[in-house]
Amino acid sequence: MKEQALSKKTKLVSRAKVQAFGGFLTNMVLPNIGAFIAWGLLTALFIPTGWMPNESLGELVGPTIIYLLPLLLAYSGGRMVGGQRGAVLGALGAIGLIIGADIPMFLGAMIIGPLGGYVMKKTDKLLEDKIPVGFEMVVNNFTIGILGFALMIVSYLLIGPAIEAANRLVTNAIEALVATGFLPILSLVNEPAKVLFLNNVIDQGIYYPLGMQQTLEFGKSIYFMVASNPGPGLGLLLAYSFYGKKVAKRTAPGAIIIHFFGGIHELYFPYVLMKPITILSMILGGASGIMTFQLFGVGLVAGPSPGSIFAYLALTPRGNFIGVIAGVLVATAVSFFVTSLILKADKTEDEDDDESLTDSIKKSKMMKEEGKKIGASYSGKAISSKYKKISFACDAGMGSSALGASAFKKQLKNMGIDDIEVKHYRIEDVPKDSDVVVVHKDLAERFKLMNDTSRIVPIESYLKDKELESLIDEIKDSL
Amino acid sequence: MGLEMLKENIVFVDEVDSWEEAIKISCEPLLNNGCISLSYVDAIIENVKTNGSYFVLLPEIALPHARHEHGAIKKGVSCTVLNKRVLFPGDKPVKVLIAISSDGDDGHLDMLSEIGSVLMEDELVEKLKNATTVQQVSSIFSNNKF
Incomplete structure (x- = not known):
């Protein structure tokens, strides 16, 4: 799992690895804490020994901790490693564990989730360029389908015996320790x-x-x-x-x-x-x-x-x-x-x-x-930002600005934002209602003469620029 | 898709005298393929003179282009790798020139988006700057479809 959490290309000192690994676990768990709390409230109140026992509402308790919570962890873990597709595969693997075991499979889900993401990433890498044009949808869906099918079965078959062994181990260990008489x-x-x-x-x-x-x-x-x-x-x-x-x-x-x-x-x-x-x-x-x-x-x-x-x-x-x-x-x-x-x-x-x-x-x-x-x-x-329309402008309106807009759009998409319009224009064609206009600093003065209502972000490079990074951060913070 | 014509248009040059010469060399394959006319080359040089070297997108990477009505005929792309860097106005060194042209429609955008995904990867950019064979350059662009 450590390997997946990190980009393999960068060799980090071991402490950094441990830290990144810790961050990885944290980020798999934290987004789901709310679900744990919801389940905790439910359980504290409605189980037979709870504070307001309620048989029908109590029915929510079991399935939530057995299915929902581990699936959420596996999904988050898969998504961190392999994106949306990895998330799906991670969840599929986790359901195999869950059905195969009779205790909540949290740790298992935290392993199989990222593993699913990793398998997805590697498979996609392997297949890219090899898919005939027009078949992408079919191939993409069936790779998840087939891999998920296999992962479900494997995790189902492996988990039962593993849990049994763990239970036996714990029971034996406790009996041995009780026999020592030293309870702490x-x-x-x-x-x-x-x-x-x-x-x-x-x-x-x-x-x-x-x-x-x-x-x-x-x-x-x-x-x-x-x-x-x-x-x-x-x-x-x-x-x-x-x-x-x-x-x-x-x-x-x-x-x-x-x-x-x-x-x-x-x-x-x-x-x-x-x-x-x-x-x-x-x-x-x-x-x-x-x-x-x-x-x-x-x-x-x-x-x-x-x-x-x-x-x-x-x-x-x-x-x-x-x-x-x-x-x-x-x-x-x-x-x-x-x-x-x-x-x-x-x-x-x-x-x-x-x-x-x-x-x-x-x-x-x-x-x-x-x-x-x-x-x-x-x-x-709902993911939305204070900006609705971001325009990239350059003189020709077909090269630099187009490249910049396309890269920026991709970044937004990776953050899960798709309701901001990002387009590229020639300087003189930039729509007046753009919230933000990104333009090379050498062209900024010329642009200001034509449009003084939009906010201008002057940059030095259409692809990688501090100003673009802070614009991204700003959008992120306004979510 | 969109970048397959690049393979035929990869050029290696040891040294150029000026940035203007670099632009001319990078446009040659496009001229030969009928993607652009001579006036497009002049328009690019004019573009730099009036607007600055804004198409130097990353250190050492330039994307020479101009407005399509200034002599572009159809979608085209070429890649020129210089062994010795040349200085563009504003003291911007350039080692790789990716010249592009378009017929004015958005047909070239998929090609640009692929170029963009290569240029967003530091590692690939490094490889590109140090490439010495056609094979190396074309594999950088073709193995990196997102």
Whole structure:
């Protein structure tokens, strides 16, 4: 995946690679955070153990997390690598995974999506120039069709056994760790497994049965808390709220409400997936929480579901409140601290290396734009700009200006903008109602004599020019 | 589509005395193919003298052309690669000249758009500047359809 995220032509230092890869994950996840929030609200409210149980509305919960969310991730990932066609192929591959597995396939979707995009890009490259004129549509559609068909089957056939193996591995690992008697070590398995959406497997499959046995004997059990503590997730999201970047920073507070009070832990998973190193904070947070619970000798009387702070407090036996609250707080503090360190370290790195890393910065800028574009189209916002008519002018009106207009149009199209009219004219033919007129600076004076109403962007090169870049930026910002 | 005639019109020149000569050389294939008449060449040179070297689109890359009614007959394109750069007015060095002509309709736009997609790729532009064979130049333009 790393290879796809980066332009292969540029050799980057390894740190830059890691950064670009991180940016890639972030941009795959971030545009879809809204969908996670929608699903979180739905789940917190309407599942049988939710706050306003509602059987019919609750039916939305399952299909949304099983189908929609992974498909969105795969689609975004495919689109980042292989454009619109890559997105389609990525989604097709993901549906194979989804049907083949019985747990939400987030990680799988984040791999197969970009893979689909990559396959699409390579195939298109291979076929270009070889398609007879007039057959482009047919060939283009059938390549997606046939590749998608194959990718669906392959991912379907591979995923079942892979998931089974992962489940077995996690179960065995946890049983071995429980046998050691040192419970904080469980976080080593719990936290990665949770983020991979194996949380129900471990909670309902292992910890809750263990907990129920203990409860029969002692009236409470710590096993109900080893993987369901909302503290580590809270700490992570708090850290993002303070030290995160842009969109992540802005969305984290909303996610906190749904995660901590609503008990839907899935809300913080994307934030870990977009910066996988933060799994460290989750493990340390989880482990310190378990340690605190053990120190106080506390437990819960039943499995908290959803794992909200309210459910925790409701299930805390008398006399255990201080210990339970302390465990949650300690876990929050530790995870907050570690995540903050990670996020801050990341920032300084960005600043230090900007000379040797211009490539990777350029790349991540591109990714950001891509994310923005995807974000805009997902939020249903109509893409439009304050400019409707941009005219390129030169003396002859057939060469330089035509080339400039065509290149500019292409750039806009890549950004998903197609409602701006970009045309080329001879200087004297430029329509008076043009919003912007792009003209070589040597010709600008002559142009002003004829038209003084339009905004003039004087340039030195019709193809590559700072002024053209800032015009593009301006259009982008006005979306 | 649109660029297939380029293959026949690729020229390599070691050195020219002036930018005017460079333009004349770059127009020769178009003259021979009947795409333009002699007056078009003069119009291009006039164009530079009055309007400046605005058709030097990128460093070292020029796109000589003029208004079609000044002697263009039909759609045409040629590519001239100079071994030694020549200075255009405004101190603009030029190494590659892509001369174009059109009959006044928009028939040449697909060809321009293909030239544009090559010129937007820094790597291809570098290759073009350093090309030494017809094969190299024509593969730069033909392998890069978007």
